[in-house]
Amino acid sequence: MAHHHHHGNNHHHHDVDNIKVAFFLNLGFTIIEIVGGLYVNSVAIISDAIHDLGDSLSLGISWYFQKLSHKGRTPTFSYGYKRFSVLSAILNSVVLLVGSVFILMETIPRLIEPEQPDAKGMVALAVLGVIVNGAAVLKTRKGKTANERVVSLHLLEDVLGWVAVLIGSIVMSLTDFPILDPILSLMIAGYILFNVFRNLKNSLRIILQSIPPDVNTKDLENQLQAIEHVTKVHDMHTWTMDGEYHIMTVHLVLDKDVDLDTGAAIKAKSRQILKAGEIDHVTIELESPNEHCDLEEC
Structure with a gap:
């Protein structure tokens, strides 16, 4: 991206x-x-x-x-x-x-x-x-x-x-x-x-990679969770390279296993939300409902 x-x-x-x-x-x-x-x-x-x-x-x-x-x-x-x-x-x-x-x-x-x-x-x-x-x-x-x-x-x-x-x-x-x-x-x-x-x-x-003050992560989390098939958002990390170029990694837990096209649509919608929320570079991982994630508590 x-x-x-x-x-x-x-x-x-x-x-x-x-x-x-x-x-x-x-x-x-x-x-x-x-x-x-x-x-x-x-x-x-x-x-x-x-x-x-x-x-x-x-x-x-x-x-x-x-x-x-x-x-x-x-x-x-x-x-x-x-x-x-x-x-x-x-x-x-x-x-x-x-x-x-x-x-x-x-x-x-x-x-x-x-x-x-x-x-x-x-x-x-x-x-x-x-x-x-x-x-x-x-x-x-x-x-x-x-x-x-x-x-x-x-x-x-x-x-x-x-x-x-x-x-x-x-x-x-x-x-x-x-x-x-x-x-x-x-x-x-x-x-x-x-x-x-x-x-x-x-x-x-x-x-020290603190969250940029112009990024409202709670609001972005709520918007991502409102996307169809997304039940939970976790392991969200946000930082900035230089005070202007912001980066995020995030895991989205889905309510069921979805096909590749549906997954791509969920990612596209997520990117649209995050771009509007001042995120320039995002990495999104989709998880099925039964998948265990070691990073869930991070």
Whole structure:
């Protein structure tokens, strides 16, 4: 079974390109940002640069894994490479986690002894930051895979970080309030950490093969049991490859032995129900009423 959701077909041509564009935008801007942050003596901008450097690395990994995830099945990976995009999402989260710790180590001394940054230079960098990262968000925003969602979230964090830096730098250029710079830096780090843990949780759910949140297995079980000749549904297992492509195996117990054509009709009806319930790939086993199944309790 190789059918996809309709919403996935067009998107699969664009996700790699979207991540590639976001990668080059991010990497180019990170270099400007590191130089600019050091020049204007702003820990908020340097912390955002660390974050962006992490994002650039993450985007590079994401771009590679997203390309890899479209390869078909191989003798080693019978489901193809879809799950590699989840591995990428986990790696990205770890990179951001390390970056956030680095930001906190740099920022805390500045809270104790604030240094006055070049606020006007900060305003110019912040405006550029909002524009460049905003463009990258628009490229990845409609992503469906876990990988694209994490990438888009990274970039959205960057935009919000730059909006905060822009407001802070305007305030600092009008008033003598240098402690605002490390305060902004801490806010950026806190926001990153909050989202990192949320993303790690979602990615680990996929890796640990939990039932996808958008699949209602109880409802699907009831619908399958309502099919003519089906008396019982058991050994139903549901998981997702990448947060988008869902897989199910299920056993259907019949009320009597049926011929092959009737069996095929029951399977076709089951597939129709499961496809409508967001299942992309299904394996159905039919059992006669007297057949003993060792997996019944599974």
